[in-house]
Amino acid sequence: MIQRVIVLAADPDSRLQQILDVLQNDPALTARLISLANTVYYTQAKPADTLREAVERLGLDTTVSLALGFSLVTASQGNARSTGFDLQHFWQRALISAIAAQELATQRRQGNELGPVFTAALLQDIGMLALNAVDPLEYARLIGTLDDHDEIALRERTHFGADHAEVGAWLAGNWGLSAQCREWIRCSHDRPVREDAFGAGDCVMLSGRLADIWLASDGHRTLAQLAPWLSDEKQRSELLSSIQSRLPHIVALFEVTAPNAFDSPRLLMEAKQLLLDRALHLQSQLDHQSQELKALQAANWNLDRALRYDPLTQLYSRQYLLSLLETHFEEANRSSQELSMVFLDLDHFKQINDEHGHPVGDEVLKNFAGLLVELSDPDVHLGRFGGEEFMVLLPGYDRRKAADYADHICNTLRSRPLFHHRGITIQVTASVGIVSLREEGYSSPDELIHKADQRMYLSKRTGRNRVTHE
Ligand SMILES: Nc1nc2c(ncn2[C@@H]2O[C@H](COP(=O)(O)OP(=O)(O)OP(=O)(O)O)[C@@H](O)[C@H]2O)c(=O)[nH]1
Numbered sequence: 001m002i003q004r005v006i007v008l009a010a011d012p013d014s015r016l017q018q019i020l021d022v023l024q025n026d027p028a029l030t031a032r033l034i035s036l037a038n039t040v041y042y043t044q045a046k047p048a049d050t051l052r053e054a055v056e057r058l059g060l061d062t063t064v065s066l067a068l069g070f071s072l073v074t075a076s077q078g079n080a081r082s083t084g085f086d087l088q089h090f091w092q093r094a095l096i097s098a099i100a101a102q103e104l105a106t107q108r109r110q111g112n113e114l115g116p117v118f119t120a121a122l123l124q125d126i127g128m129l130a131l132n133a134v135d136p137l138e139y140a141r142l143i144g145t146l147d148d149h150d151e152i153a154l155r156e157r158t159h160f161g162a163d164h165a166e167v168g169a170w171l172a173g174n175w176g177l178s179a180q181c182r183e184w185i186r187c188s189h190d191r192p193v194r195e196d197a198f199g200a201g202d203c204v205m206l207s208g209r210l211a212d213i214w215l216a217s218d219g220h221r222t223l224a225q226l227a228p229w230l231s232d233e234k235q236r237s238e239l240l241s242s243i244q245s246r247l248p249h250i251v252a253l254f255e256v257t258a259p260n261a262f263d264s265p266r267l268l269m270e271a272k273q274l275l276l277d278r279a280l281h282l283q284s285q286l287d288h289q290s291q292e293l294k295a296l297q298a299a300n301w302n303l304d305r306a307l308r309y310d311p312l313t314q315l316y317s318r319q320y321l322l323s324l325l326e327t328h329f330e331e332a333n334r335s336s337q338e339l340s341m342v343f344l345d346l347d348h349f350k351q352i353n354d355e356h357g358h359p360v361g362d363e364v365l366k367n368f369a370g371l372l373v374e375l376s377d378p379d380v381h382l383g384r385f386g387g388e389e390f391m392v393l394l395p396g397y398d399r400r401k402a403a404d405y406a407d408h409i410c411n412t413l414r415s416r417p418l419f420h421h422r423g424i425t426i427q428v429t430a431s432v433g434i435v436s437l438r439e440e441g442y443s444s445p446d447e448l449i450h451k452a453d454q455r456m457y458l459s460k461r462t463g464r465n466r467v468t469h470e
Helices: 002-010 016-023 027-037 051-058 060-081 087-107 111-123 126-134 136-143 149-160 164-174 179-186 200-215 219-225 233-253 264-308 318-335 349-356 358-375 399-415 445-461
Strands: 339-346 381-386 389-395 419-421 424-426 430-436 466-468
Touching: 016 027, 016 051, 016 060, 027 051, 027 060, 051 060, 087 111, 087 126, 087 200, 087 233, 111 164, 111 179, 111 200, 126 136, 126 149, 126 164, 136 149, 149 164, 164 179, 179 200, 200 219, 200 233, 264 318, 318 339, 318 381, 318 389, 318 445, 339 358, 339 399, 339 445, 349 358, 349 424, 358 381, 358 389, 358 399, 358 419, 358 424, 389 399, 399 430, 399 466, 430 445, 445 466
Parallel strands: 430 466
Antiparallel strands: 339 389, 339 430, 381 389, 419 424
16 A cells, blocks of 8 residues: 555656545554644644545645555564564654654744655654665664664664665655655765754754654763754753654654653753763863973974074074075075175184093183174174084175174184183184175085185184185
Protein backbone atom coordinates (compact mmCIF):
# COMPACT_ATOMS: atom_id res chain seq x y z
CA MET A 1 0.00 0.00 0.00
CA ILE A 2 2.70 2.43 1.01
CA GLN A 3 4.58 1.77 -2.21
CA ARG A 4 1.47 2.82 -4.11
CA VAL A 5 1.14 6.07 -2.12
CA ILE A 6 4.74 6.93 -2.84
CA VAL A 7 4.30 6.33 -6.55
CA LEU A 8 1.16 8.44 -6.64
CA ALA A 9 2.66 11.24 -4.59
CA ALA A 10 5.64 11.41 -6.92
CA ASP A 11 3.43 11.61 -9.97
CA PRO A 12 2.35 15.21 -10.66
CA ASP A 13 -0.62 13.94 -12.68
CA SER A 14 -2.13 11.87 -9.87
CA ARG A 15 -5.09 13.44 -8.21
CA LEU A 16 -5.50 13.83 -4.47
CA GLN A 17 -8.54 11.57 -4.65
CA GLN A 18 -6.42 8.70 -5.96
CA ILE A 19 -4.08 9.03 -3.01
CA LEU A 20 -6.97 9.24 -0.59
CA ASP A 21 -8.45 6.10 -2.08
CA VAL A 22 -5.28 4.21 -1.39
CA LEU A 23 -4.82 5.58 2.11
CA GLN A 24 -8.39 4.78 3.04
CA ASN A 25 -7.65 1.11 2.53
CA ASP A 26 -5.87 1.24 5.85
CA PRO A 27 -8.35 2.35 8.53
CA ALA A 28 -5.70 2.53 11.27
CA LEU A 29 -3.60 4.84 9.13
CA THR A 30 -6.63 6.96 8.27
CA ALA A 31 -7.50 7.34 11.94
CA ARG A 32 -3.97 8.34 12.80
CA LEU A 33 -3.76 10.92 10.04
CA ILE A 34 -7.02 12.53 11.07
CA SER A 35 -5.97 12.50 14.67
CA LEU A 36 -2.66 14.07 13.81
CA ALA A 37 -4.30 16.78 11.74
CA ASN A 38 -6.32 17.60 14.83
CA THR A 39 -3.44 17.81 17.25
CA VAL A 40 -2.96 21.09 18.99
CA TYR A 41 -0.61 22.27 16.32
CA TYR A 42 -2.87 21.73 13.35
CA THR A 43 -6.19 22.48 14.98
CA GLN A 44 -8.16 25.16 13.26
CA ALA A 45 -11.65 26.39 14.04
CA LYS A 46 -13.29 23.16 12.97
CA PRO A 47 -11.60 19.81 13.59
CA ALA A 48 -10.84 17.69 10.55
CA ASP A 49 -13.00 14.62 10.43
CA THR A 50 -12.41 13.29 6.97
CA LEU A 51 -9.21 11.97 5.55
CA ARG A 52 -9.40 14.56 2.77
CA GLU A 53 -9.50 17.40 5.29
CA ALA A 54 -6.66 15.84 7.24
CA VAL A 55 -4.47 15.45 4.16
CA GLU A 56 -5.26 18.96 2.99
CA ARG A 57 -4.19 20.30 6.35
CA LEU A 58 -1.08 18.19 6.65
CA GLY A 59 0.03 18.70 3.07
CA LEU A 60 0.86 15.90 0.71
CA ASP A 61 4.56 15.63 1.58
CA THR A 62 3.86 15.36 5.28
CA THR A 63 1.09 12.85 4.70
CA VAL A 64 3.38 10.65 2.64
CA SER A 65 6.17 10.82 5.17
CA LEU A 66 3.80 10.09 8.02
CA ALA A 67 2.31 7.17 6.11
CA LEU A 68 5.85 6.00 5.51
CA GLY A 69 6.68 6.42 9.15
CA PHE A 70 3.63 4.42 10.29
CA SER A 71 4.38 1.54 7.97
CA LEU A 72 8.12 1.54 8.64
CA VAL A 73 7.52 1.34 12.38
CA THR A 74 5.39 -1.72 11.82
CA ALA A 75 7.64 -3.24 9.18
CA SER A 76 10.86 -2.65 11.04
CA GLN A 77 9.72 -3.97 14.39
CA GLY A 78 10.20 -7.65 13.73
CA ASN A 79 13.49 -7.24 11.91
CA ALA A 80 15.27 -4.87 14.23
CA ARG A 81 14.22 -6.22 17.59
CA SER A 82 16.25 -9.39 17.25
CA THR A 83 19.51 -7.53 16.53
CA GLY A 84 19.49 -5.09 19.40
CA PHE A 85 18.84 -2.04 17.19
CA ASP A 86 16.84 0.26 19.46
CA LEU A 87 13.73 0.99 17.40
CA GLN A 88 11.95 2.76 20.22
CA HIS A 89 14.80 5.17 20.52
CA PHE A 90 14.99 5.53 16.74
CA TRP A 91 11.35 6.53 16.35
CA GLN A 92 11.35 8.72 19.40
CA ARG A 93 14.23 10.66 17.89
CA ALA A 94 12.56 10.88 14.49
CA LEU A 95 9.34 12.20 15.98
CA ILE A 96 10.86 14.65 18.39
CA SER A 97 13.10 15.91 15.59
CA ALA A 98 10.11 16.42 13.31
CA ILE A 99 8.23 18.38 15.97
CA ALA A 100 11.33 20.30 16.98
CA ALA A 101 12.04 21.28 13.37
CA GLN A 102 8.50 22.58 12.96
CA GLU A 103 8.50 24.48 16.23
CA LEU A 104 11.84 26.03 15.44
CA ALA A 105 10.68 26.95 11.93
CA THR A 106 7.61 28.60 13.42
CA GLN A 107 9.68 30.51 15.92
CA ARG A 108 12.15 31.63 13.23
CA ARG A 109 9.39 32.70 10.86
CA GLN A 110 9.72 29.87 8.37
CA GLY A 111 6.01 29.07 8.70
CA ASN A 112 5.35 28.35 5.04
CA GLU A 113 7.81 25.44 5.08
CA LEU A 114 6.31 23.57 8.02
CA GLY A 115 5.23 20.50 6.03
CA PRO A 116 8.52 19.86 4.22
CA VAL A 117 10.50 20.65 7.37
CA PHE A 118 8.50 18.04 9.30
CA THR A 119 9.06 15.45 6.58
CA ALA A 120 12.79 16.01 6.25
CA ALA A 121 13.36 16.01 10.00
CA LEU A 122 11.25 12.89 10.45
CA LEU A 123 13.21 11.04 7.78
CA GLN A 124 16.66 12.39 8.64
CA ASP A 125 17.71 9.10 10.27
CA ILE A 126 15.76 6.77 8.01
CA GLY A 127 19.07 5.71 6.46
CA MET A 128 19.88 3.97 9.76
CA LEU A 129 17.02 1.57 9.15
CA ALA A 130 18.35 0.90 5.66
CA LEU A 131 21.91 0.34 6.87
CA ASN A 132 20.58 -1.88 9.63
CA ALA A 133 18.61 -3.87 7.08
CA VAL A 134 21.76 -4.51 5.02
CA ASP A 135 23.55 -6.31 7.85
CA PRO A 136 21.74 -6.06 11.18
CA LEU A 137 24.38 -7.78 13.30
CA GLU A 138 27.24 -5.78 11.80
CA TYR A 139 25.34 -2.51 12.17
CA ALA A 140 24.45 -3.22 15.77
CA ARG A 141 28.10 -4.04 16.46
CA LEU A 142 29.18 -0.85 14.67
CA ILE A 143 27.05 1.66 16.54
CA GLY A 144 26.51 -0.26 19.79
CA THR A 145 24.71 1.97 22.26
CA LEU A 146 26.04 5.20 20.81
CA ASP A 147 23.57 8.06 20.82
CA ASP A 148 25.88 10.76 19.49
CA HIS A 149 24.97 11.11 15.81
CA ASP A 150 28.24 12.80 14.86
CA GLU A 151 30.07 9.73 16.10
CA ILE A 152 27.56 7.33 14.51
CA ALA A 153 27.89 9.12 11.14
CA LEU A 154 31.68 8.99 11.40
CA ARG A 155 31.66 5.24 11.99
CA GLU A 156 29.19 4.71 9.14
CA ARG A 157 31.33 6.71 6.74
CA THR A 158 34.41 4.74 7.71
CA HIS A 159 32.62 1.41 7.44
CA PHE A 160 30.15 1.88 4.58
CA GLY A 161 31.59 4.90 2.76
CA ALA A 162 28.39 6.88 3.42
CA ASP A 163 26.52 7.97 6.51
CA HIS A 164 22.84 7.52 7.27
CA ALA A 165 21.96 11.09 6.22
CA GLU A 166 23.31 10.40 2.73
CA VAL A 167 21.56 7.03 2.58
CA GLY A 168 18.34 8.69 3.80
CA ALA A 169 18.56 11.33 1.07
CA TRP A 170 19.04 8.60 -1.50
CA LEU A 171 16.01 6.72 -0.19
CA ALA A 172 13.94 9.90 -0.20
CA GLY A 173 14.94 10.36 -3.83
CA ASN A 174 13.75 6.85 -4.61
CA TRP A 175 10.47 7.56 -2.88
CA GLY A 176 9.93 10.59 -5.08
CA LEU A 177 10.21 13.21 -2.34
CA SER A 178 11.12 16.71 -3.47
CA ALA A 179 14.71 17.69 -4.27
CA GLN A 180 14.60 20.24 -1.44
CA CYS A 181 13.52 17.57 1.04
CA ARG A 182 16.31 15.25 -0.13
CA GLU A 183 18.83 18.04 0.29
CA TRP A 184 17.62 18.83 3.78
CA ILE A 185 17.91 15.18 4.76
CA ARG A 186 21.40 14.96 3.26
CA CYS A 187 22.52 18.04 5.26
CA SER A 188 20.49 17.18 8.35
CA HIS A 189 23.55 16.37 10.45
CA ASP A 190 25.56 19.45 9.46
CA ARG A 191 25.69 22.58 11.57
CA PRO A 192 24.03 25.81 10.41
CA VAL A 193 26.66 28.23 9.22
CA ARG A 194 25.01 31.34 10.59
CA GLU A 195 24.04 31.73 14.19
CA ASP A 196 21.69 34.67 13.88
CA ALA A 197 19.50 34.00 10.84
CA PHE A 198 18.36 30.62 9.68
CA GLY A 199 16.38 29.12 6.86
CA ALA A 200 14.09 26.13 6.99
CA GLY A 201 16.94 23.71 6.19
CA ASP A 202 18.83 24.98 9.25
CA CYS A 203 15.82 24.09 11.39
CA VAL A 204 16.14 20.50 10.13
CA MET A 205 19.87 20.57 10.96
CA LEU A 206 19.21 21.54 14.55
CA SER A 207 16.23 19.26 15.02
CA GLY A 208 18.14 16.05 15.73
CA ARG A 209 20.27 17.78 18.35
CA LEU A 210 17.13 19.26 19.88
CA ALA A 211 15.67 15.75 20.09
CA ASP A 212 18.81 14.58 21.87
CA ILE A 213 18.01 16.97 24.72
CA TRP A 214 15.26 14.48 25.59
CA LEU A 215 16.97 11.33 24.48
CA ALA A 216 20.74 11.45 24.77
CA SER A 217 22.38 10.25 27.96
CA ASP A 218 23.74 13.74 28.58
CA GLY A 219 21.00 16.12 27.47
CA HIS A 220 22.57 19.14 29.13
CA ARG A 221 25.71 18.69 27.04
CA THR A 222 23.57 18.63 23.91
CA LEU A 223 21.76 21.75 25.02
CA ALA A 224 25.08 23.46 25.60
CA GLN A 225 26.18 22.48 22.07
CA LEU A 226 23.12 24.22 20.71
CA ALA A 227 23.93 27.42 22.56
CA PRO A 228 25.30 29.36 19.56
CA TRP A 229 21.96 29.05 17.74
CA LEU A 230 19.71 29.26 20.78
CA SER A 231 21.37 32.03 22.69
CA ASP A 232 18.20 33.91 23.57
CA GLU A 233 17.11 32.40 26.87
CA LYS A 234 13.44 33.28 26.53
CA GLN A 235 13.15 31.97 22.98
CA ARG A 236 14.96 28.79 23.97
CA SER A 237 12.73 28.01 26.87
CA GLU A 238 9.59 28.76 24.81
CA LEU A 239 10.87 26.43 22.11
CA LEU A 240 11.56 23.59 24.53
CA SER A 241 8.15 23.95 26.20
CA SER A 242 6.31 23.97 22.88
CA ILE A 243 8.12 20.81 21.76
CA GLN A 244 7.42 19.16 25.09
CA SER A 245 3.71 19.98 24.94
CA ARG A 246 3.31 18.33 21.52
CA LEU A 247 5.24 15.19 22.31
CA PRO A 248 2.77 12.91 24.08
CA HIS A 249 0.11 13.14 21.39
CA ILE A 250 2.46 12.57 18.48
CA VAL A 251 4.24 9.60 20.00
CA ALA A 252 0.91 8.05 20.93
CA LEU A 253 -0.08 8.19 17.28
CA PHE A 254 2.99 6.21 16.34
CA GLU A 255 2.60 3.88 19.29
CA VAL A 256 6.01 4.77 20.51
CA THR A 257 6.62 5.20 24.20
CA ALA A 258 6.79 8.86 25.09
CA PRO A 259 10.22 9.86 26.33
CA ASN A 260 10.48 11.14 29.85
CA ALA A 261 9.66 14.80 30.08
CA PHE A 262 12.88 16.52 30.98
CA ASP A 263 13.35 18.57 34.07
CA SER A 264 13.65 21.84 32.19
CA PRO A 265 15.04 24.16 34.91
CA ARG A 266 17.59 21.56 36.05
CA LEU A 267 18.65 20.82 32.49
CA LEU A 268 19.06 24.51 31.68
CA MET A 269 21.02 25.06 34.87
CA GLU A 270 23.34 22.17 34.04
CA ALA A 271 23.78 23.45 30.50
CA LYS A 272 24.61 26.92 31.82
CA GLN A 273 27.09 25.41 34.26
CA LEU A 274 28.68 23.49 31.43
CA LEU A 275 28.95 26.63 29.32
CA LEU A 276 30.42 28.51 32.24
CA ASP A 277 32.97 25.72 32.79
CA ARG A 278 33.87 25.87 29.13
CA ALA A 279 34.19 29.64 29.22
CA LEU A 280 36.45 29.37 32.28
CA HIS A 281 38.47 26.63 30.69
CA LEU A 282 38.81 28.70 27.53
CA GLN A 283 39.82 31.73 29.56
CA SER A 284 42.50 29.78 31.42
CA GLN A 285 43.72 28.40 28.10
CA LEU A 286 43.89 31.94 26.74
CA ASP A 287 45.74 33.13 29.87
CA HIS A 288 48.16 30.28 29.52
CA GLN A 289 48.71 31.01 25.85
CA SER A 290 49.21 34.70 26.48
CA GLN A 291 51.83 33.88 29.15
CA GLU A 292 53.55 31.55 26.72
CA LEU A 293 53.46 34.26 24.10
CA LYS A 294 55.02 36.78 26.48
CA ALA A 295 57.76 34.32 27.42
CA LEU A 296 58.35 33.67 23.75
CA GLN A 297 58.49 37.38 22.98
CA ALA A 298 60.96 37.87 25.83
CA ALA A 299 63.08 34.96 24.60
CA ASN A 300 62.88 36.37 21.11
CA TRP A 301 63.88 39.79 22.31
CA ASN A 302 66.85 38.30 24.20
CA LEU A 303 67.85 36.33 21.15
CA ASP A 304 67.53 39.38 18.98
CA ARG A 305 69.66 41.38 21.39
CA ALA A 306 72.26 38.62 21.58
CA LEU A 307 72.53 38.59 17.79
CA ARG A 308 72.68 42.35 17.58
CA TYR A 309 75.23 43.19 20.25
CA ASP A 310 78.72 42.06 21.06
CA PRO A 311 78.52 40.74 24.64
CA LEU A 312 81.88 42.12 25.78
CA THR A 313 81.75 45.70 24.50
CA GLN A 314 77.99 46.12 23.98
CA LEU A 315 78.73 47.64 20.57
CA TYR A 316 76.98 46.15 17.52
CA SER A 317 78.01 42.62 16.52
CA ARG A 318 79.74 41.89 13.23
CA GLN A 319 76.60 40.23 11.90
CA TYR A 320 74.41 43.21 12.67
CA LEU A 321 76.97 45.67 11.36
CA LEU A 322 76.97 43.82 8.04
CA SER A 323 73.20 44.05 7.81
CA LEU A 324 73.38 47.78 8.61
CA LEU A 325 76.02 48.21 5.97
CA GLU A 326 73.76 46.54 3.36
CA THR A 327 70.93 48.90 4.26
CA HIS A 328 73.04 52.06 4.28
CA PHE A 329 74.87 51.07 1.12
CA GLU A 330 71.57 50.82 -0.77
CA GLU A 331 70.17 53.93 0.84
CA ALA A 332 73.29 56.00 0.06
CA ASN A 333 73.20 54.90 -3.59
CA ARG A 334 69.48 55.61 -3.89
CA SER A 335 69.61 59.04 -2.26
CA SER A 336 73.07 60.04 -3.54
CA GLN A 337 74.19 60.57 0.03
CA GLU A 338 77.73 59.86 1.19
CA LEU A 339 78.62 56.91 3.39
CA SER A 340 82.00 56.41 5.02
CA MET A 341 83.49 53.49 6.87
CA VAL A 342 86.26 53.61 9.45
CA PHE A 343 88.11 50.38 10.20
CA LEU A 344 90.21 50.41 13.39
CA ASP A 345 92.58 47.75 14.69
CA LEU A 346 94.30 48.17 18.04
CA ASP A 347 98.06 47.91 17.80
CA HIS A 348 100.13 45.19 19.48
CA PHE A 349 97.14 43.98 21.39
CA LYS A 350 98.61 40.52 21.83
CA GLN A 351 101.31 42.05 24.03
CA ILE A 352 98.69 43.41 26.42
CA ASN A 353 97.21 39.97 26.87
CA ASP A 354 100.62 38.42 27.18
CA GLU A 355 101.88 40.93 29.75
CA HIS A 356 98.77 41.60 31.83
CA GLY A 357 96.50 38.67 31.16
CA HIS A 358 93.30 38.19 29.18
CA PRO A 359 90.96 39.85 31.71
CA VAL A 360 92.96 43.06 31.51
CA GLY A 361 92.86 42.76 27.71
CA ASP A 362 89.06 42.53 28.02
CA GLU A 363 88.95 45.68 30.11
CA VAL A 364 91.00 47.51 27.49
CA LEU A 365 88.57 46.41 24.76
CA LYS A 366 85.59 47.58 26.82
CA ASN A 367 87.24 50.92 27.56
CA PHE A 368 88.06 51.45 23.91
CA ALA A 369 84.39 50.80 23.08
CA GLY A 370 83.46 53.40 25.74
CA LEU A 371 85.82 55.88 24.13
CA LEU A 372 84.23 55.31 20.71
CA VAL A 373 80.79 55.94 22.16
CA GLU A 374 82.03 59.09 23.87
CA LEU A 375 83.63 60.53 20.73
CA SER A 376 80.96 59.58 18.18
CA ASP A 377 77.81 61.32 17.02
CA PRO A 378 74.65 59.39 17.93
CA ASP A 379 73.83 58.73 14.25
CA VAL A 380 76.95 56.69 13.52
CA HIS A 381 77.00 52.93 13.99
CA LEU A 382 79.71 51.45 16.18
CA GLY A 383 80.59 47.80 16.12
CA ARG A 384 83.17 45.23 17.02
CA PHE A 385 84.15 43.40 13.88
CA GLY A 386 86.12 40.70 15.70
CA GLY A 387 88.98 40.39 18.25
CA GLU A 388 90.55 43.84 18.51
CA GLU A 389 89.07 45.10 15.22
CA PHE A 390 86.30 47.72 15.19
CA MET A 391 84.16 49.18 12.46
CA VAL A 392 82.28 52.47 12.37
CA LEU A 393 79.67 53.26 9.73
CA LEU A 394 79.20 56.95 9.18
CA PRO A 395 76.12 57.76 7.05
CA GLY A 396 76.35 61.24 5.52
CA TYR A 397 80.11 61.60 6.33
CA ASP A 398 82.39 62.38 3.41
CA ARG A 399 86.07 61.35 3.42
CA ARG A 400 87.29 64.54 5.03
CA LYS A 401 84.77 64.41 7.85
CA ALA A 402 85.45 60.71 8.40
CA ALA A 403 89.22 61.39 8.51
CA ASP A 404 88.69 64.15 11.10
CA TYR A 405 86.65 61.75 13.16
CA ALA A 406 89.35 59.02 12.95
CA ASP A 407 92.10 61.52 13.76
CA HIS A 408 90.18 62.64 16.79
CA ILE A 409 90.01 59.07 18.05
CA CYS A 410 93.71 58.42 17.43
CA ASN A 411 94.71 61.69 19.10
CA THR A 412 92.60 60.89 22.14
CA LEU A 413 94.16 57.42 22.36
CA ARG A 414 97.60 59.01 22.33
CA SER A 415 96.73 61.25 25.24
CA ARG A 416 94.48 59.01 27.32
CA PRO A 417 95.46 55.59 28.70
CA LEU A 418 92.80 52.92 28.22
CA PHE A 419 93.61 51.18 31.44
CA HIS A 420 94.84 52.52 34.75
CA HIS A 421 94.65 50.26 37.75
CA ARG A 422 96.91 49.27 40.67
CA GLY A 423 99.89 50.99 39.19
CA ILE A 424 99.35 49.52 35.76
CA THR A 425 98.76 52.02 33.01
CA ILE A 426 98.06 50.83 29.51
CA GLN A 427 98.13 53.09 26.53
CA VAL A 428 97.00 51.79 23.17
CA THR A 429 97.23 53.11 19.64
CA ALA A 430 95.16 52.15 16.61
CA SER A 431 95.80 51.63 12.92
CA VAL A 432 92.93 52.95 10.85
CA GLY A 433 91.68 52.62 7.28
CA ILE A 434 88.93 54.84 5.85
CA VAL A 435 86.77 54.51 2.75
CA SER A 436 84.02 56.73 1.35
CA LEU A 437 81.44 55.23 -0.97
CA ARG A 438 80.43 58.01 -3.34
CA GLU A 439 83.73 59.82 -3.64
CA GLU A 440 85.52 56.61 -4.54
CA GLY A 441 82.72 54.58 -6.12
CA TYR A 442 82.27 51.02 -4.84
CA SER A 443 79.89 48.50 -6.33
CA SER A 444 79.23 46.39 -3.23
CA PRO A 445 79.49 46.47 0.56
CA ASP A 446 82.17 43.74 0.35
CA GLU A 447 84.33 45.96 -1.83
CA LEU A 448 84.00 48.73 0.71
CA ILE A 449 85.10 46.46 3.56
CA HIS A 450 87.92 45.02 1.53
CA LYS A 451 89.30 48.48 0.74
CA ALA A 452 88.95 49.70 4.35
CA ASP A 453 90.78 46.58 5.54
CA GLN A 454 93.57 47.11 2.98
CA ARG A 455 94.02 50.71 4.14
CA MET A 456 94.05 49.66 7.79
CA TYR A 457 96.85 47.17 6.94
CA LEU A 458 98.66 49.89 5.08
CA SER A 459 98.58 51.89 8.33
CA LYS A 460 100.01 48.84 10.13
CA ARG A 461 102.75 48.36 7.56
CA THR A 462 103.72 52.00 7.60
CA GLY A 463 104.35 52.18 11.35
CA ARG A 464 100.89 51.75 12.99
CA ASN A 465 99.21 54.49 15.05
CA ARG A 466 97.93 56.24 11.94
CA VAL A 467 95.00 56.82 9.62
CA THR A 468 95.04 55.89 5.90
CA HIS A 469 92.34 57.20 3.61
CA GLU A 470 93.72 56.79 0.14
N1 LIG B 1 91.52 39.83 26.04
C1 LIG B 1 91.05 39.55 24.82
N2 LIG B 1 91.90 39.34 23.80
C2 LIG B 1 91.42 39.09 22.57
C3 LIG B 1 90.05 39.04 22.35
N3 LIG B 1 89.84 38.75 21.02
C4 LIG B 1 91.09 38.63 20.46
N4 LIG B 1 92.03 38.85 21.39
C5 LIG B 1 93.47 38.81 21.23
O1 LIG B 1 93.91 39.85 20.38
C6 LIG B 1 95.20 39.47 19.94
C7 LIG B 1 95.39 39.90 18.52
O2 LIG B 1 96.74 39.64 18.19
P1 LIG B 1 97.31 39.86 16.75
O3 LIG B 1 96.31 39.47 15.71
O4 LIG B 1 98.64 39.19 16.70
O5 LIG B 1 97.46 41.39 16.62
P2 LIG B 1 98.21 42.46 17.49
O6 LIG B 1 98.94 41.84 18.62
O7 LIG B 1 97.21 43.50 17.88
O8 LIG B 1 99.23 43.03 16.50
P3 LIG B 1 98.90 44.02 15.31
O9 LIG B 1 97.49 43.93 14.97
O10 LIG B 1 99.81 43.57 14.23
O11 LIG B 1 99.25 45.36 15.81
C8 LIG B 1 95.33 37.97 20.14
O12 LIG B 1 96.22 37.71 21.21
C9 LIG B 1 93.94 37.56 20.59
O13 LIG B 1 93.93 36.51 21.54
C10 LIG B 1 89.17 39.25 23.45
O14 LIG B 1 87.93 39.21 23.33
N5 LIG B 1 89.72 39.52 24.65
